[in-house]
Amino acid sequence: MTRRPMRGLTRRALLGGLAGGLAAAATGAGPAAAAGRSTRAGREPYVPVSVSGGGGPLGTDRVHVLKIGADSARTVLVLVPGMFGAANDFRLLARDVVAAVPGVQVWAFDRREENLADRSGFATPDPAAYYLDGHYRTQDPAASAFAARWGVARTLEDLRTVVAVAAEGGRRQVVLGGHSWGATTAMTYAAWDFDGCPGYRDLVGLVVVDGGVRGAFDGTGEPVEDSPEQVRERLAAIDGGAVFDLTLSAVGLGSRAESTQIWYQLAGWYAHRDPDGRSVLQPRMPDALRPPVPVTNAGLLGTLVDAGFGWPNDISVHSGHLADDGDVRGWVDTGITPIGRVAAAYAGGPVPAVWEWYWPARLSVDLDVADVYRDTDLTRSLGLRLYHAAQLKTPLYVFETSYAKGTVASAAREVVSDSRIPYARYASDTGMNHLDPLFAATVRNTLTHTLTPFLTGLG
Template sequence: MRREPPRRAVLGGIVGGLALTAAMAGPASAAGRRDRAAAREPYVPLAVGAGGGPAGADRVHVLKVGPDSAHTALVLVPGMFGAANDFRLLARDLVRAVPGVQVWAFDRREENLADRSGFATADPDGYYLDGHYRSQDPAASAFAARWGLTRTLEDLRTVVRAAAHGGRRRVVLGGHSWGATTAMTYAAWDFDGRPGHRDLTALVLIDGGVRGAFEGTGQPVHNSPEEVRERLAAIDRGAVFDLTLSGVGLGGRAESTQIWYQLAGWYAHSDPDGRSVLQPRLPDALRPPYPVTNAGLLGTLVDAGFGWPNDISVHSGHLADSGEVRGWVDTGITPISRVAAAYAGGPEPAVWEWYWPARASVDLDVADPYADTRLARSLGLRLLHTADLDVPLYVFQTSYARGTIASAAREVVAASRVPYAVYETDSGMNHLDPLFAAASHNTLTGTLAPFLARLLA
């Protein structure tokens, strides 16, 4: 998801709210269709350079949606704490709308640190909430101090080159939130003398970007030299993982909130109309005051009507007005079943990244000016080709940043050689709506598809 809540962290700073995500599954026939669709959507590992992590960590994954015969690959990068399953539903809608496109959703190497084996057991909540899973100990994770933007872009280039299939396919690179920022830095990056944008046919920015794209959120970019020194010092002292999500109140580990999210999704997908399995185990401050279904719990945690921050909410519906156990009623653009389908995961790929490196947060903040500054150079950030950018640009913004996504992108275009740009806005959407909204109500799908079709023409 993006540079989300309190500081570009898809949910940070929420201290008094409920917990999590649940998922609605359809009837058995629908489940069968979902399983068959997943079989046609492989989750593929790709070997990448050594990063000093544990065994098996030197690889990334891509979720492939659409035909291998497609002549254009759209590579999408998730935002902060986001993962490949953010894009599965959007990818399906785009592939249906634009023949000749395959979508590759990128999972960073950090995904290898998560222990999701409990979702293959009969008792996932016991496995995770009773402490039987393998947690990644920050004290044993000094390697993560080096997993910043440079590491991510080197890994991403492996994906872009694989998607290009030896130059036989066009590659469009995009992302959501901080994933859009990552895509822009890739385009300007110097890869041993070769600009990143030469690998690309176009760029797609979904509610994110550079040059102050997030200013309208009121969340400042912490990239003064003093702030950067302090943040790097904290990483050197062992704070290698970003703990923004721990502010939700679901536990103090880097992965605690994400585990709750995926658990809730898993149970709601299995039994959307059943009484919430997890509600009794929630902290008192986060527990709904009356019984809700698994789908109802998800709705209270993600719907904008419950007062959640724009970054982590969608326009879905409301709880039923009555009932011994209250269920969910869809009235908005994003049916709770679609949120559930994404949040439940497979268990892999998932929507949530459990271990976001703090160094990545520092680097992305420093990259925001989109310039070869002294500070950027000191961190090894090779933003040498911002003025040379010469590929088409698609920009989509929701109500989230109050217009600064598009205004910042216009600055990029004015200072580069971008041949043309398309700017689209849906102020009726929140930050996550574009990922999960029904295709018939999703302005992103309806406007990105023609952009992609123009590239194919």
Template sequence: MTKRLPRRAVLGGMLGGLALASAAMGTGAGSAWAVGRVRGAVGPEPYVPVAVGSGGGPAGSDRVHVLKVGPDTAGTVLVLVPGMFGAAGDFRLLARDLVAAVPGLQVWALDRREENLADRSGFAAPDPVGYYLDGRYRTQDPAASPFAADWGLALALADLRVVVQAAGRGGRRVVLGGHSWGATTALAYAAWDFDGSPGYQGLAGLVVVDGGVRGAFDGTGDPVADSPQEVRERLAAIDAGAVFDRTLSGVGLGSRAESTQIWYQLAGHYALSDPEGRSVLQPRLPEALRLPYPVSNAGLLGFLVDASFGWPNAITVHSGHLAGSGDVRGWVDSGITPLGRVAAAYAGPVPAVWEWYWPARLSVDLDVADAYTDSALAGSLGLRLHHAQRLDIPLYAFGTSYAGGTITEAARTVVADSRIPYATYETDDGMNHLDPLFTAPAHNTLTRTLTEFLTRPTAR
């Protein structure tokens, strides 16, 4: 979902935004909740397991899952890979919109093998809040997870290879893409050497959304950490037991690898089931994040996801604002991404939007893959990026305000240093990093321009 949070004080920015929002709500429009219209399913949307190679994890973890949206008779399959802490549910709404706009398209959204480690059973129980926030769920203890130390890019791409080949059966055309670090993963797959066969040879095109390689993330102010010294230190930490990336703990919603993801899914759950009701979660917020007035379930989700409260660009959308002067303040949609669409996506639980246990080794490998070359450092990590200069398939690149233009700049560099026949570059600075995944179709520049790319004839 996100590459990583910026290295800055998350709480300081959030509380500043909260003060501005509070000052602007003197005469609110009541506890309004404009549920964003979520386009219905375009047919069955199976979520299917796919057997992959052994990774040394617990029973049941040697599989990935694919959410399939669109007809099985489609001649083109767009395989999408979520970003850091992202999951298949990221793409359900976008997939529906694309399938409705592109005849003969099916979208496959990938859930990595890490998703098998999460305990989402509590969302079907009578008391999800108690199950998760009182610690009754099954957690994946890093100390009991040494297998995850080896869950890096090589394993992720081997798993993705199984999915891509399944998508192409029967002569179907396969386009591979991703969001944020999922875009980096897609480009790495294209350049990867699979026992002498380059990844790009099985693809008809590439789609990179707010991510990539060759400095794509430089504009975020948080460039990759890929010097030999940084890599050595990060690998040493993994060897010492820090096998899961805990970046999201910086949000302030808990210290475990999965704490923030649980909070966001709970917020979506209650916003979807009882949007106008007084927030179930608000009394459980950490003291540093307490709101100075009661809000609805929808208002609490809006507080966590809307850019107006100062959360980092990497985890926010442009949705609306809190409103009302009564006992409980609700949510009003006034942006491009209706909160109802966010709630529908976040509520899950299958497939979910947030991945709980992101392997720290995958973070290291994706940072090193940014150079997009067969370097000595890449080789020492087993990264087989042998074919970047031979890419000969079309590329679509989309950037938001997240990286200040470096997403498309980096894509142009990839094209210039390869045999890519043509490329499409699109930018919408009115979007934050997560907006393209959930924005209403009428306002989604990604949906419109990617539709045009997908309907353009290609050589494969």
């Protein structure tokens, strides 16, 4: 969903962010997101794709894609979510793109880690009881040594399988893109050497949304952690058993890798099903972080995600505010992203979801180091095959919000100048926060309106 959402938390207050500890749960791998079957809602199937072995539990040697649009489309836009993000990040955006560009289908990619999550509680009438009372199955880091090897090489091999399936032997053309660290992943794919074949040869276009390489995140004030000393320390921690990235646990929503993500999906679930009802989750929160006035389910979600309440701004939207009065305060939409759209996305199915529960720490290391976007001793030492950045020949679309204060576009321009990219299209909306492009109202989403002509121009 975002690159490093909590780095700045130690420098700022929680801005009214809501927290609540989750009870410990029984150990053991969660069930696969969709046990070898498609989950279909209209023309939006969520389908498994078999990939090579990764050493994980039974059922994890596959990824999933959420397909939006007609299978007869000549162009497939494959989108990769950012850090802690998952396929449902893109459902609303994909619907808008497909409606605007005839002949395009969108595939939203879910990494293999999604198979570890137990989302079965979201198929019950009361998911809060399942998750907050500790009935769900959690992935124990002590039993997850396999995840220490789930870095960018594993992700890109899986992603290439998806790209090949989408291309149907050359019958269709593939555009690869992503949001935040998903954009970094897409750019890394393009420069990657797949047994002598450059990744960019699989693609007719690249789409970078609020992320990338070559210092794209410098404007956030949180540069990548890619010095040799930092990398050695991070790898040593992984070798010591810290196989999952615990960045989100810093907010206080629980100490497990999945705690925060569960809270946010729960907030979306209740806000989607009963937006005006009194918040189910508010009484479960610790006193220090509970809203001081009674709120509705939609109101609680708004305080979690709106820029005026949420923590920190890089994982927030411009939505609105709590009602000024009333026994139970509801949510008033005044911004570009209605809270109902956020709720619909966050609620998920049980599958697909917006949040990835178990982000591998090795993937964080690799994506930080890949920022250099060239072949170096350090990249080679990590097995990062960034051999073809200078030979890129793929048209590029770049979109940035207020998130990185201009460095997304400036970094992309550097990539273009150091490669053979024939042309690039740049767009920005500084009135957007990092997540607004994913969920904003159709008529107010600058990303959709500027991406459309780029995709149309690819033929």
